Amino acid sequence: MTDNPQTEPQAAEAVIQSKRRFSIVWIVPLVALAIGGWLAFKAISEKGPTITITFSTADGLEAGKTKIKFKDVEIGQVETIALNEDASKVIVTAKMIKGSEPYLTNQTKFWVVRPRISGGSVSGLGTVFSGAYIGIDGSRAGSSAHAFIGLEVPPVVTIDQPGRHFILQADTLGSIDIGAPVYYRQIQVGQVVGYSLDKDGKAVDIQIFIEAPHHTRVTENTRFWNASGFDVSLNAQGLKVETQSMISILSGGIAFDVVKETGQGEEEAKENATFYLYADRSSTQEKKYTVRNYYALLFDESVRGLNIGAPVEIYGIKLGEVVDLKLEFDIETKKFTVPVIVAIEPERISAAHSVAQKEKALKMIEHDPDAFIKVLVEQQNLRAQLQSANLLTGQLMVNLVFVPDAPKASLSSRDGLRVVPTIPGSFERLQEGLSKIIANLEKVKFDQIGGDLQQVLKDASATLKQFGTLAKKLDTETAPKMQATIAELEKTLIELQRSIGKDSPLNYNARNTLEELSQALRSIRELADTLESRPQSIIFGKEKEVHE
Amino acid sequence: MKPCAATARQLGLINCHDCHLLITAAQAKAHPHCPRCGAHLHLRKPNSLARTWALVCAAIILIIPANVLPITVTTTLGAKQADTIMSGVIYFMQTGSWEIASVIFIASVFVPFAKLLILIFLLLSVHFRSVWRPKDRTTLYRLTELVGRWSMVDIYVVTILVALVKLGAVAAIEAGPAAVFFAGVVVITMFAAENFDPRIIWDVIEENV
Numbered sequence: 201m202t203d204n205p206q207t208e209p210q211a212a213e214a215v216i217q218s219k220r221r222f223s224i225v226w227i228v229p230l231v232a233l234a235i236g237g238w239l240a241f242k243a244i245s246e247k248g249p250t251i252t253i254t255f256s257t258a259d260g261l262e263a264g265k266t267k268i269k270f271k272d273v274e275i276g277q278v279e280t281i282a283l284n285e286d287a288s289k290v291i292v293t294a295k296m297i298k299g300s301e302p303y304l305t306n307q308t309k310f311w312v313v314r315p316r317i318s319g320g321s322v323s324g325l326g327t328v329f330s331g332a333y334i335g336i337d338g339s340r341a342g343s344s345a346h347a348f349i350g351l352e353v354p355p356v357v358t359i360d361q362p363g364r365h366f367i368l369q370a371d372t373l374g375s376i377d378i379g380a381p382v383y384y385r386q387i388q389v390g391q392v393v394g395y396s397l398d399k400d401g402k403a404v405d406i407q408i409f410i411e412a413p414h415h416t417r418v419t420e421n422t423r424f425w426n427a428s429g430f431d432v433s434l435n436a437q438g439l440k441v442e443t444q445s446m447i448s449i450l451s452g453g454i455a456f457d458v459v460k461e462t463g464q465g466e467e468e469a470k471e472n473a474t475f476y477l478y479a480d481r482s483s484t485q486e487k488k489y490t491v492r493n494y495y496a497l498l499f500d501e502s503v504r505g506l507n508i509g510a511p512v513e514i515y516g517i518k519l520g521e522v523v524d525l526k527l528e529f530d531i532e533t534k535k536f537t538v539p540v541i542v543a544i545e546p547e548r549i550s551a552a553h554s555v556a557q558k559e560k561a562l563k564m565i566e567h568d569p570d571a572f573i574k575v576l577v578e579q580q581n582l583r584a585q586l587q588s589a590n591l592l593t594g595q596l597m598v599n600l601v602f603v604p605d606a607p608k609a610s611l612s613s614r615d616g617l618r619v620v621p622t623i624p625g626s627f628e629r630l631q632e633g634l635s636k637i638i639a640n641l642e643k644v645k646f647d648q649i650g651g652d653l654q655q656v657l658k659d660a661s662a663t664l665k666q667f668g669t670l671a672k673k674l675d676t677e678t679a680p681k682m683q684a685t686i687a688e689l690e691k692t693l694i695e696l697q698r699s700i701g702k703d704s705p706l707n708y709n710a711r712n713t714l715e716e717l718s719q720a721l722r723s724i725r726e727l728a729d730t731l732e733s734r735p736q737s738i739i740f741g742k743e744k745e746v747h748e
Numbered sequence: 749m750k751p752c753a754a755t756a757r758q759l760g761l762i763n764c765h766d767c768h769l770l771i772t773a774a775q776a777k778a779h780p781h782c783p784r785c786g787a788h789l790h791l792r793k794p795n796s797l798a799r800t801w802a803l804v805c806a807a808i809i810l811i812i813p814a815n816v817l818p819i820t821v822t823t824t825l826g827a828k829q830a831d832t833i834m835s836g837v838i839y840f841m842q843t844g845s846w847e848i849a850s851v852i853f854i855a856s857v858f859v860p861f862a863k864l865l866i867l868i869f870l871l872l873s874v875h876f877r878s879v880w881r882p883k884d885r886t887t888l889y890r891l892t893e894l895v896g897r898w899s900m901v902d903i904y905v906v907t908i909l910v911a912l913v914k915l916g917a918v919a920a921i922e923a924g925p926a927a928v929f930f931a932g933v934v935v936i937t938m939f940a941a942e943n944f945d946p947r948i949i950w951d952v953i954e955e956n957v
Contacts, residue, residue: 225798225943228936229805235929236809239817265829329825 248276248296253310253334255350258290260314260332268294268334269313275300278334292350294334303338304345307359311335311351323354353378356393362412363390366469368424368454370477373404375428375452382408383427383455389414392454406477408454418469423459423484424477428452438590440482459484489545493569494523496617497540497584497598501624505596506586512542514600520544522598541617542584542598544569573618574611581606586625596625755947755954762789793945797874803940804867810932811860818924820906825917830924833857833902856902856930859895863937866892870944877952889946896941899934903927 255261258281268276276296284291296304313335315324327333334350339359356379357363373395382390390410398405410418428449432441454477469475478484503525512520524541546565550558564572576582581603589597601623609621624632700706730737756763760773764782771782771789780789793799818830831839833856840849866888872878873885906927913921 225795225802227802229802229809232806232809232932232936236812239813264835 246298248298248300249304249346250279250293250295251276251304251346251348253292253294253348253350254284255290255292255312256352258292260312260327261290261292261334262331266331266333268296268310268336270300270303270336270338275336276334292334300338301344302340303336304348305339305342306345307339307342308345308348309337309339309351309355309359310348311354313354316354356391357409361409363410364412364415364418364469364471365393365407365409366418367472367474368406368408368477369398369474370404370406370426371479373406374426376406376426376454377452380428380452380454382410383453384414384417384457386455389417392452406454416468418456418473419458420467420469420473421458422456422469422475424454424456424475425481425484426452426477426479427455427481434593438592455481457481457484489547491547492520492543492545494541494543494617495573496614496619497542497622498614498619499538499540499586499622500535501538501586503538503540503586503596505588505594506540506598507595510589510595510597512544512584512598512600517548519548519600539614540598546572570611570618573620577609577611577620581608582620583609583623584620585623588625599625755950757791757951758954762791764789792947792951793943796943796945796948797871799943800867800871800940803936803943804864804871807860807864807933807936807940810929810936811864814860814926814929814933815857817926817929819902819926819930820909821922821924823917823920823922825919832924832926833930852902852905855899859899860930860933860937863892863896863899863941867937867940867944870949874948874952879953882949882953885949886946889941889944889949893941896934896938899937900931903931903934 260266261278261281263278263281266278267274268278274297276294278292278294280293282291282293283289311334312332313324313327314332315328316322324332335354337355337358341359376392376395378392378394380392381388382392390408392406393409394407396405396407397403432439434440506522506525508522508525510522511518512522520543522540523543526539526541528537528539529535530537546569549565550562573582583601583603583606585599585601586596587599589595600620603623606621606623612619698704730742756770762771762773762780763769764771764785764787766787767782767785769782769784771780773791781787782789815833817832819833819836820831822829822831833852837849837853837857840846840852870885870889873880906923909921910923913919
């Protein structure tokens with residue numbers, strides 16, 4: 201091939217240097233490797249734990265997009281969303297950032313933050329545009345975990361919030377919901393964080409959280425009551441409306457305070473201490489009495505207006521309440537009776553006099569109620585009567601009264617209950633009195649009275665007729681005579697006028713006589729004066745002028 | 749394959765890269781220069797295989813973060829969303845924009861990978877002194893050089909989007925860390941293709957003959 205003579209000599213001199221030295225270009229992949237290695241190292245060192253969270257629905261969650269935020273700081277991201285084996289739950293796998301491990305314990309809570317409008321609060325509005333995210337409430341307490349069960353409702357109180365949890369026991373939940381406010385003197389100091397039935401399902405346990413620093417207000421003596429909505433009560437005391445705030449009207453609420461009579465206890469209530477949730481404020485003021493004695497009262501009158509729970513009072517002070525009302529028919533007497541069962545709380549009674557007597561009395565009241573009630577009924581004539589507690593509503597109550605003039609009664613027993621004798625109620629007695637009056641009125645013979653009255657009227661008319669004839673007589677016979685008499689009397693008077701007139705001799709003579717009489721009287725006065733000043737003159741006569 | 753004519757190397761001639769003057773190799777010193785334009789003279793691109801290998805290796809390393817890390821970070825009303833190249837393609841595919849998805853896929857995924865694979869294939873074939881279809885292999889090389897720069901489209905799209913979508917809290921797009929790596933891949937593969945001397949493919953065949 202290289203047979204060209206012209207180019208041969210030039211080609212033969214060609215020196216081709218082929219050096220196999222390390223090329224500087226290899227720095228480029230080394231740098232790339234360094235960067236890549238650093239990135240890989242960073243990725244591995246920053247790789248946090250992978251966790252799974254179980255939710256009932258993946259509403260709003262997106263694989264690779266949804267974030268996990270702790271106090272609104274991003275600490276993880278959802279990687280995958282999958283159904284569990286029986287497709288009943290959604291399992292969300294999420295990658296957490298490095299350093300989140302201490303907060304991933306079995307007490308950590310996860311929930312999906314979505315826009316929520318409940319009762320008195322609106323939350324998660326930011327997620328309307330940005331999409332839902334998973335909220336986490338990390339807790340360092342507890343053992344480390346990697347699988348969690350997500351909450352359907354965000355927890356009301358975060359774990360690290362200072363304060364104290366308490367448990368309230370109630371008969372029913374009422375209108376209380378999670379997040380319902382807890383008030384102390386109408387200031388919100390806490391929230392309801394949960395509720396559940398107790399073990400045997402007979403009561404409701406309501407978990408509440410009181411924020412610091414108010415949690416120290418809850419002491420052993422604190423009473424909680426349900427402050428939900430309007431509490432409209434119509435009872436023997438009349439109409440009562442109670443409320444705490446607008447929010448509690450909407451979503452229910454709980455209030456607490458210390459009962460005055462027991463005072464503020466020194467002991468702060470401990471975490472998760474249990475309290476009883478009273479139905480309303482007024483019932484917290486009532487002491488809880490442990491001893492209750494039951495008695496039967498037999499009424500044979502209407503008990504309309506007497507409800508279970510109506511007070512039993514003595515001297516206007518509550519001693520117990522009505523617990524049962526029945527209607528019974530006695531086949532022997534063919535009569536209905538209404539046995540009313542009342543519960544008397546003897547602890548409400550305190551004793552007078554000295555300490556020793558007090559103890560004796562209390563012992564009798566509390567430990568031997570039968571003897572106590574026997575004394576009252578048989579010696580003091582204690583009787584029960586129905587009394588109107590409220591004229592407006594017609595509510596009745598049981599009043600225990602001492603009736604000195606009541607017929608003697610002895611304490612009897614009925615179905616194992618002591619029977620306190622009854623007397624008709626005050627209203628009943630009023631009715632009785634009225635009916636007595638009516639019965640008496642019925643005895644009056646009104647027809648006879650009517651007949652008599654007719655006779656009287658007849659007689660009266662006869663008498664009136666006689667009067668009429670008499671009047672006629674007077675008119676015809678007496679009147680003309682009377683006229684003549686009056687005329688004569690007139691004449692006589694004229695004559696009399698004439699005889700004793702101004703210029704009449706009688707008048708003149710009388711005037712003269714009077715003048716003389718007055719002269720005589722003057723003389724007598726002078727004589728009297730003289731006699732007074734000179735009594736001797738009566739014997740010696742007038743003294744001469746010279747002597748004077 | 750039958751060689752058609754004598755090559756410059758066989759004749760002891762060096763072709764200047766810039767002014768294409770033919771110079772006798774014998775006249776050349778250790779570091780020859782073109783007597784006409786003064787350019788460095790090489791019989792073949794110096795150290796071509798080693799350089800290409802090095803750049804290909806660098807590209808292979810960089811292509812991993814370029815595809816794994818997010819290339820854009822979109823903030824829409826406070827919700828941040830990071831997208832890798834592939835997730836962007838999937839997003840467009842799911843929303844029905846097949847055209848955009850295919851353009852991005854070809855420019856950003858298919859081309860860089862294809863280029864790297866072709867280069868590796870060419871390097872290996874030369875390394876093992878393969879005589880298999882040198883013409884087709886040269887076509888592949890030409891294709892690589894031609895299409896290589898178009899991968900930068902993706903980077904342009906990202907830069908334009910970042911500049912355009914700046915609406916504060918409502919919407920904002922930021923370039924992710926992958927953008928740098930991706931640009932690196934594109935540039936390095938372009939250099940790699942540049943450094944590869946396709947004449948080596950033919951040298952092997954001529955030597956065999």
